[in-house]
Amino acid sequence: MSSTTVKKTTAAQPNGDVKVKVAPTSTQPPKADKIADPRAPKLPPFQFDASLKTNPDDVAPTGTKPPVSVAEVFETLAYGPAPESPAVANAWLDDHGRxxxxxxxxxxxxxxxxSKYECRCPARDEFLAxxxxxxxxxxxxxxxxxxxxxxxxxxxxxxxxxxxxxxxxxxxxxxxxxxxxxxxxxxxxxxxxxxxxxxxxxxxxxxxxxxxxxxxxxxxxxxxxxxxxxxxxxxxxxxxxxxxxxxxxxxxxxxxxxxxxxxxxxxxxxxxxxxxxxxxxxxxxxxxxxxxxxxxxxxxxxxxxxxxxxxxxxxxxxxxxxxxxxxxxxxxxxGGKSPVIVFDDADLDGTIEGVIDAIFFNQGQVCSAGSRLLIQEPVFDKFVAKLKERMTHLRVGDCLDKCVDIGAIVDDKQRKTIDGYVQMARDEGCDVYQACSCIPDKGCYYPPTLITNVDTSSVCVQEEIFGPVVTAQAFRTAKEAVALANNTTYGLGASVWSENLSKALELSLMIKAGTVWINAHNLFDAAAGFGGYRESGFGRDGGKEGLYEYTKPKHLKLTKRDADKIDISSFGKVTPHRPSLDDERAEVATLGPHAADVPSVDRTYKMYYGGAQKRPDAPYARPIRNAAGKVIAHVGEGNRKDVRNAVEAAHKAFPGWGKRAAHNRAQIVYYMAENLEVRRVEVATRLASTTGVSQEDALKEVDAAIDRLFYWGAYADKYGGAVQETTLYGATVKIHEPVGPLAILCPDENPLLSFVSLFAPAIVRGNTVLIVPSEKYPLSALDFYQVFDTSDLPGGVVNILTGERDHLAKYMAEHQNLEAVWYFGSVEGSKFVEYTAAENIKRTWVNYGQSRDWFDPIQGAGEEFFYQAVEVKNIWMPMGTIFAN
Amino acid sequence: MPHERNPGIPLDLSWVTEGRVNLAATKRRADQHKVRRSVKMEWQAAWLLRAVTCIDLTTLSGDDTEANVKRLCFKAKRPIRRDILETLGVADKKITTGAVCVYPNRVNEAVKHLEGTNIPVASVAAGFPAGQTMLKHRLMEIEEAVAAGAHEIDIVITRPYVLQSKWQQLYDEVKAMRQACGEAHLKTILATGELGSLDNVYRASVICMMAGADVIKTSTGKEGVNATFPVALTMLRAIREYHQRTGFKVGFKPAGGIRSAKDAVSWLAIMKEELGDDWTKPDLFRIGASSLLTDIERQLFHCATGRYAAAHQLAMS
Structure with a gap:
């Protein structure tokens, strides 16, 4: 008989269970060698009198007690029904007339x-209410x-x-x-x-x-x-x-x-x-x-x-x-497709139990279910054999039975989905192993399932099955384990099994998931936030981090809108500038040092990404006008390919930037402040001339920008996370990780200060950014090319693209390899960004077309900036070796 | 005995040292064992009766004399009131305890009072409980106990060998003890409460089995920490590994602090879950206990009558 087939025998076992035929195991079936004493009087088998029970409802949950004698069970040591009474629940349902x-x-x-929905108990196929x-x-x-x-x-x-x-x-x-x-x-x-x-x-x-x-x-x-x-x-x-x-x-x-x-x-x-x-x-x-x-x-x-x-x-x-x-x-x-990574130096027997907790807890219907087993090659066969044996001990049965491990699947529709995936795995040629010690023949159940002979391209490895189904793959090295673990669109949970803490910790940091358990899986506590990276969603349930989902900054007075009325069908389309015969060039001279009849040297700004100035992919330029409406310079008109290139640069820089010591990131931001201070008057003058504010106000903005760089420099090493006070014996550590390469589209108000206020928190917390400065007044941001170059900022950490904000926003929101978009622009753009981000569930921060006071310390640098700049990861580290003397 | 005795195997040090035990993970599983299996009604009665057959009914006191050893032996022969057994329909099952366990000096008395039964006499030996006497005396003690009629010898291992990682010495010593036992079965007491870590519990378990132990046992009952579930899990996993690698079945005996009927059921469940049904019978599973039987009998009284018994209604041991 193939070990991959579940064969139900129709005959009920003495204890009332119907057994699933299981694969051969190392343990033997009980030997029923009865010791018959011919001298003993023949006694009728003892039957319990229900009236002796303190709780008359305390009978088998199926309503019928299978006939069994104490003598029989004494020989077989079988399990019997161990029902919890549904009496009070039924009374409650009856109170409400069901x-x-x-x-x-x-x-x-x-x-x-x-219309009414009929709630049924899937374990018993019984009407509830x-x-x-x-x-x-x-x-x-x-x-x-x-x-x-x-x-x-x-x-x-x-x-x-x-x-x-x-x-x-x-x-x-x-x-x-x-x-x-x-x-x-x-x-x-x-x-x-x-x-x-x-x-x-x-x-x-x-x-x-x-x-x-x-x-x-x-x-x-x-x-x-x-x-x-x-x-x-x-x-x-x-x-x-x-x-x-x-x-x-x-x-x-x-x-x-x-x-x-x-x-x-x-x-x-x-x-x-x-x-x-x-x-x-x-x-x-x-x-x-x-x-x-x-x-x-x-x-x-x-x-x-x-x-x-x-x-x-x-x-x-x-x-x-x-x-x-x-x-x-x-x-x-x-959803999730969380990996369970098993190293050869793990406590393998302990890990087997971890796998049981990871994938068979709640019938595998857990968003953080450990559905992908990644096992180090030297112990792969041994581990799989142990798991197969362990699975034969799992008891599948009635939900009110206190002696079962796995209950019913919530609904037959879900059961069919699960079975569809398993069938697909069979069709793909994978090895399907199903085993358990018992499974009822009535009710909506699915046996625990292990699929081997799979790999990254198998459907059952890629897609969330949401049932008691686990796949097993081998890996060679820790680095490969990380690569496999992260080779998924999800990022909810992960567990790492090893007795080597330095290895386990490094992996915990490298895995893209909101929760990483070391030598455990599926532990939850109110003091630690639970939630995902990537397509596992955003926001956290639990901890202080969870409170941000239910609070907003006091200054935000958002008006809600009927978004149906916001048309985004042609959002982000742009037609680049063409030559015209107005007198725009005449204005150029006013910025130059010469007499009015000598034109100043033409200024056409390039873009800046990967640490160098780059020409726009398509050679179109956008005129930048001063307060009087005259053209004073040109910037590149960025397009889809510029976004693509900049994302690549941001990704290249991301791992190294995140690994730098926070002290080092702080030093670089302080250095920016120092270099901005050197050019304080020059930057203010340009700001004044382009935006039309007074020189005094422009100087104020430059000074505020320097202040803000100091502020974020200071927070480079003061917001790393916390130790969460969970119920775990050990340490639950909250790490504020960078979100990833992200895109920022700046508003037109206070073009220098808003630009600094947005990129600085992002980069001090380890993110790399694509940033589009104010569409109208980009020049003071472009002055930062030199500031960055002289401040030892590694290439690719800040990538500046110019052009039409919404055109660039479109391609940034659509880019699948950006983890977040911060958009400060129009009502339409806010909708577009949120709508488009749904595709890969990236995080968004938009202003719904409303401006804010960037000088205000809360509006311009408050808690929401911290919240937006980090991804919360909780690492659970159980501890203990002392058990006795 | 339906299974072949474990003859032991040569010392395999790489196996000894490669074993890893994570205490936190072990504790989690141990806690689950206590709540994931529950037996009720007929099943509860049957399981409790099975537990009775696995008890090593024990007295290990300085004031033991023939009088109380005899009483113990009588209780071992008739552990449960006959009318309870009849009501439960198991009067024909010849239910006795698994063994009677005494000090070497009391072995001949126990043998005498168990004559005509199949109940084995177990004797602690080898410098019980601390093991801090000379090896030759410890071996002699084993031989004397066997000569007096003991069928099973519960020896204590030398804890310093474990704490100092002297694996070869530990192996040699246990092997010598196995030899001294001859036909008598060797049960090695690890005194896990004094081994310092679960890693050491695992190592000591494996070495005792390699040296030919028939049963590995948690504790003397005299250490500060005795038969806990995390310790048991560690030892059971070692037994499973040994069985998978060598094909030999080694028994398990938790001892110390097991007093309630509910505990006894949990112990049977952990055996059934970790090792399978073979390990739920007296040839491969024993519970070292003295007061446990009283609680089981009280519970069985309730199973049979629906009433809770007074202490004086049950025969004391």
């Missing part, structure tokens, strides 16, 4: 005529409730909000078993996991953020609540993901409308009731249920100020486009 409305203003909101499909009116009612509640909730003292959240945490703990059972029934995941993982994390998150509400004014004085937060969360950890968003949102003073996944809305509704019981004021937390269509209505509702999403990359992309240009804040926690 027909739920939405939860708005602390009341059930139910309207006739709504009906929930409502929210329509426009339902969404509107909930949004208005939240909007109204925000007026008072956001103004409460932090301490009062802390009391409310603390109260919710306490009430959650009072109902924690009910929550666990409801979650387990609705999702099909094992009760042991909802009890020990999901609900434990829920309570921890609430307590952690109750604390943040208390200290927020002191810890984040520049920030304030955003307003109404709309949350759309996935079905894999229904309540946990919901609370990941609710807790920080409430702490920061927002009110909330949550749309749980259609498969799993029940725990959200129960939680809403618990919040009301805990005394949360009406309208602060509301739930609207429904499927994707309801989610779209939620995302599009004009009262939404912030949309927080956990789910697939596909839907994340749609939400990015839907919200583009509206002014709504957005955070996306999306």
């Amino acid at each position: 027909d739920f409305g939405h939860f708005v203003n602390n009341k059930w909101y139910k309207r006739d005529g709504r 009906h929930t409502a499909e929210g329509d426009d009116e339902d969404v509107d009612v909930a949004m208005k409730a939240a909007h109204e509640a925000h007026k008072t909730w956001s103004k409460l003292p932090g301490h009062v909000r802390a009391r409310y959240i603390y109260s919710i945490a306490r009430h959650v703990q009072k109902h924690i078993r009910l929550l666990a059972v409801v979650e387990s029934l609705d999702n099909g995941k094992p009760i042991r996991e909802t009890r020990d993982a999901d609900m434990a994390v829920v309570a921890r998150w609430l307590y952690h953020y109750a604390g943040w509400a208390q200290v927020l004014d002191r810890e984040m004085p520049e920030m304030t609540s955003v307003g109404v937060v709309a949350g759309i969360v996935a079905w894999n950890f229904p309540l946990m993901l919901l609370v990941w968003k609710v807790a920080p949102a409430l702490a920061a003073g927002n009110t909330i409308v949550m749309k749980p996944a259609d498969y799993t809305p029940l725990s959200a509704l129960l939680f809403a009731e618990i919040c009301a019981e805990a005394g949360l004021p009406p309208g602060v937390f509301n739930v609207v249920t429904g499927a994707g269509a309801t989610g779209a209505k939620v995302a599009a509702h004009p009262l939404v100020d912030k949309l927080a999403f956990t789910g697939s990359t596909g839907v994340g992309r749609i939400l990015r486009r839907v919200t583009a240009g509206t002014g709504k804040k957005l955070s996306l926690e999306l």
Whole structure:
């Protein structure tokens, strides 16, 4: 029999399990050599009297107790059903007539005529309850409730909000078993996991953020609540993901409308009731249920100020486009294809358990599931053999059974998707191994699966399967492990397994992922943010970093817009300048040192990238006029290919720049300040003549720019991260990594100061940049060519392109190898950048056409600059060797 | 004994030193073992009965005399009240404990009171519990205990050899002890609480097996830290590795601090999960304990009657 086929035998085993035929293992099946004593009286097999039980519902979850005798089990030592009672959960469902409305203003909101969704338990294929499909009116009612509640909730003292959240945490703990059972029934995941993982994390998150509400004014004085937060969360950890968003949102003073996944809305509704019981004021937390269509209505509702999403990359992309240009804040926690890197010096048996945690936890339906095993070649065969043996011990079964490892897949549709991927792997010629010690014949289950004989080009290695399926590839060296780990469009999690800490740490830094676990996988805690790089999304759930998703700088008074009315269809098209017969050249002389009848020497600026001045790819020039409208110089008209070249230069410089000591980056920025100071008057004069401000004001701007260079120079070595106070015994270290090569498009206001204010934070934090100076007044930025050259700035760290801002913005936003775009321009451009960034889920920072006071220390150099300049990575380092004397 | 005795293999130092144990990862798995397997109803009763058959019912006290050794032996023969067994339908299963474990000086008394049964007598030996006596005396002690009728010898290893990485000496010593045992089975007590690291626990486990141990055992019960799950996992993984490489099955015996029925079930589950069903039977699995049996019997009483027993309703050991 092939080890790659799952063959169900129809005969039930004595313990009621139906066994999956498993591959041969090193352990032998139990020998049932019965010791029969002929003298012993023949006794009927003992049957338990249910009335003896303290809990009469405490029977096998399938409702029927398989006939079994103690004597039989004594011989076989089989496992039996170990059911958790669904009685209280059923009573709760019955309390509501198994027909739920939405939860708005602390009341059930139910309207006739709504279509209904049938919630079923996928483990048992049993009906649980009906929930409502929210329509426009339902969404509107909930949004208005939240909007109204925000007026008072956001103004409460932090301490009062802390009391409310603390109260919710306490009430959650009072109902924690009910929550666990409801979650387990609705999702099909094992009760042991909802009890020990999901609900434990829920309570921890609430307590952690109750604390943040208390200290927020002191810890984040520049920030304030955003307003109404709309949350759309996935079905894999229904309540946990919901609370990941609710807790920080409430702490920061927002009110909330949550749309749980259609498969799993029940725990959200129960939680809403618990919040009301805990005394949360009406309208602060509301739930609207429904499927994707309801989610779209939620995302599009004009009262939404912030949309927080956990789910697939596909839907994340749609939400990015839907919200583009509206002014709504957005955070996306999306898919992943996280690597598990196993070195030959790892504790292999310990690592096997890590793989179990990584890919079979929650049936593999975890965004950070370790679905790609990368194993060092010398131990590849041994490790795969160990894993295969280990998999034969996995018990797949009913969600309320406390003796199973793997529960049901959430829905048959998902199960078919998983199976489709596995079938595709078979078709590609990969080796598929499936094993477990038992699997029910009824319900929606999928056996744990290992796919070998795969490589980078296999579909199952590239795409997120979201099920209990892991692939295994071999690597030779640490460097190759990094390359393979990063050879993915995702960047959510990773684990590194080695007893060599210096190796593990270096890899942790080199892997592009928001969370890296050393010798562990899938550890979560409220004190450490969780979220992704690349197409795994942006924003973090957890920690202080998570609070930025639910706060905004106090100075930002954004007007939200109906983005449908913003036309971006012809955005970024440009027709370069042609000769004309006006008297523009006459003006040139005024900048020169000579008499009016002697023309000054023509000034045509080149671009600057890769550390040298470069001609534009297409030789077109753009006239730059002074305040009087006269042409004073020309700059290159940048195009798509200039962007391409500059991105390459920025990438080339990126690894080296990031590795430089922060001290060194600081020195270079201080040196820029020094060199700017030397040319202070000259730069101010040009600034005055081009923008029309007074010489005095121009000098002020130059001085402010020098100040800002000092400011960011100072922060080059003072914002590296922190040690997170998680529940881990060991160190959880938050590293503020550079975002990557990113693009910056500068505004026209304060052209020198805004240029400096934007590139300096980016580069001190290790990013390399493509920067487009003010379209109207680029000259003072172009003066920086010489400043850069004389300041020892390595080539490629700052790359300056000139031309039409929106034309360049288009190609930067479309470039797949840029990690972020900061756009300070028009309303249309802001929408375009956000919309286009959806393609590779790059981070964006846009101004929606609104200007800011660049001289202001918060508006021009506040917390949002730090936030935008870094990517948060949390590295988990468990420790310990002392176990006894 | 249904399996072939482990004859030992030549010392393979590279194997000894290449083993790596990550304590944090081991602890995580150990914690999971405690919550991922639960047995209820008939299964709970059956598992507890199986646990009874794996108990090395032990007394190792300075004041042991024939009186209490005899009582222990009687309890070993009839560990569970007959009416409980009848109610559970297992009266025909000849349930006894796995062995009785005593000091060498008490072996002949134990043998006497277990005569006519298949219950083996186990004796601690070799300078138990510290092992800080001369090798020749330790070997003589083994021989005397075997001569007195002990079927199993629980020796202690020389901890200084482990702490000083004197692997060859450790191997030679255990091998000599195996020889001294003759037909009696050798159970090597690692005294893991005194070995300093899980790496050392792994190394000592592997060396004892290479030297011919039939069973490796966690503790004497006298160290500060005894049979913990992380230690057990480390030793079980060594047993699994040894079985995979050599084909020989070596048994496991946790001892010290195992007192509750719930613990006993967890221990059976960890054996079943890590090594398979073969290792859940008395030839390859023992629990060294004295008060555990009382708690199991109390639990079985509840299984059979739905009521909790008073202490005086169960025979003391």
